[in-house]
Amino acid sequence: MSNTTLTPGIQPERLPGDHLEQNFQDLHAPLMAHEAHVAADRCYFCHDAPCMTACPTSIDIPLFIRQIMTGTPEAAAKTILEQNILGGMCARVCPTETLCEEVCVRETAEGQPVEIGRLQRYATDKLMARNSHPFVRAAETGKRVAVVGAGPAGLACAHRLAMKGHDVVMYDARPKAGGLNEFGIAAYKSTEDFAAREVAWLLGIGGITVETGKALGSGLSLEQLQSDFDAVFLGIGLAGVNALSVAGEDKGGVVDAVSFIADLRQADDLTKLPVGRNVVVIGGGMTAIDAAVQSRLLGAESVTLAYRRGLDRMGASQFEQDLAASKGVRIMTNVMPVAVHGNGAVAEVELEYTRDEDGRLVGTGETFRLAADQVFKAIGQTLQGAPEGLEITRGKIVVTGDGRTALPGVWAGGDCALGGEDLTVTAVAEGRDAAEDIHKALMG
Template structure:
């Protein structure tokens, strides 16, 4: 960041326009055709491919890579999208290094997997650039389904239901569709408005309408949705944020990381986003890393990410941890917040060092700070919900809840990992079960 003189306090415009453009450019530049052919040639096209098993959406990875290798990327895209309609976004944000690429035979043998994520992006981008939708809608069933939430689970569910001939109304609290894809992911992972472009492309299937500014519990009731529609899918994610229960947590400039990321994603000019000189992020997941890295990229001088357990327990992948370190983020582990100090606004934050059993060791850490971001987990909000399990909507293997005619999936449901790709799979599978139930009732 050069010889920039850093001013204390929180301010916008710490860097030049050129620096912002450089810092927030595409994290993984797209492969060109030659690079894609070379990368695809490394695949062994395993018959019992472990990469498929490792993919939450069960994409036939060897098949789509073979299709790229034979010069048919649009066919490859169809293979991907038939299982994961948000394959373009997942290619950008999915932790492939922990899933398909970790299971790749090349990774096991050589420590260098096939570039599955980048090849998936190459194929899906090639198709989407042609403004082509690879699927056609079936004859209408006359059935109507309400989908609450326009995030990955809701969009995946809505598309599959619409493709099967059902009419779908998506109700979403935000002014734009996309959920976390639009509001909750680092800007350098999805530049150039990709999230909205992908939603627009998905909507080409037809049969889907979206109503914005609608929240379950305040604007909508479950009984009301059931009376207006033949089935309901809940995919609204986690709207609440866990609080920081230490003295001084209510001081000025102790903020939620999700709001910081959302504001940054929606900003027309990154130079208008204020950032501190000394920033501390509390947490160990993807949100924490995204907030920490982006604070550094916005021009913060010192950014420290503090997590209460060891690195191996962090939800953020090893790749993401290394990315943060490469951008100048300091990562401190085995430390728990003890107090935030300052006269009105945060000026210092104090931590207790803890052992593996989370017990204080007697040592403390004091960090100068003018901006604190909390990334310590999110919670389900809303009234009139089905039975919960550990704070999430209890569902079975296909997403059915305790309420007849109501399914759920994504982060709000008690399914698998809180990943975009998992949410897509849960939305798709729930849609298939909803369609089967509606078809049976129609018979």
């Protein structure tokens, strides 16, 4: 956040350390054993299991809940991890309220679903606390696979390939593996360095080497990887950030929300992290909510989230919207930025009211200004550094089947690939399925 720290209105230590520690505690407290048993007892174990159908990784939810009920949470964890090796993180960040829990029969009948996410966390935490790995590598195949990107898709792909007996070298541009789980998730969703601990646990399968500080075009060539390895998987995510494309966007204090969240996640001392007094977040997705809520938790006096369409079109779930409101974030809809004003540093954001007109978003011509000394851009991310030869549509890599790209021997998955929602759980599913397809291709 290079143009933030020197901006006069953006200061560290807006709250004392003990307040910040309280503010950034675990969003959902883990279940105790007796709480988990009570929660599991509410499951009807439906024969058609709509929750399982709604899960992008197809976890056998009724089975793992029954295993918790019978006092075998480690067995429940293995049921989860067989389908979703990052089940611990997904239990923390997955929008279960719009996936498995939304279709739960208890939700339909009573408006109170089985707490599937918290039960999943209970089981996976129990197993990880044993510091053992539940899977064993198959005999070595002699095949080598390069995985570019150590985020959820890359990690899931690498683990499944290693389990099949292949040797995997995983590359990542950042100094740590984990991708968005490490750098892009709100701090109150992943406490106590869980993302890093989960990566270390996952690597316990063996057969995976991690090399950080390397990206395509910067230390890595796809052509060379194709030559050196039997297959390549691209899980490179979306590193670029969309611009507001308005006058004054280059003023001090206008930064992308992704960088702000990454800085917060890597901060050793939150009192040293500067935040504005009046913050405006532009966007309506999960990243926008995370930036807005965490600004408030850091001590911003006023935080406004400005979204160009209506509440019903926001990418953030109703739960996330309610969370933001509960923390004092003001959500303004049907407004879009038209200019950033200030003398060198942002002082105000000018917004225009919008309306839908025959399915098109148009400005009404009526504008107003909000005081702001910090503005976060959270209007989507873009693919960067895609090698030649890949087919790109709508800013993403086109894939067929289980992640096959237009280049022979190259697969892709996660946020960088076309199709599916940009969710951790979806990325895990795509990485896992690509690994299965790679294995079939390599073994004939």
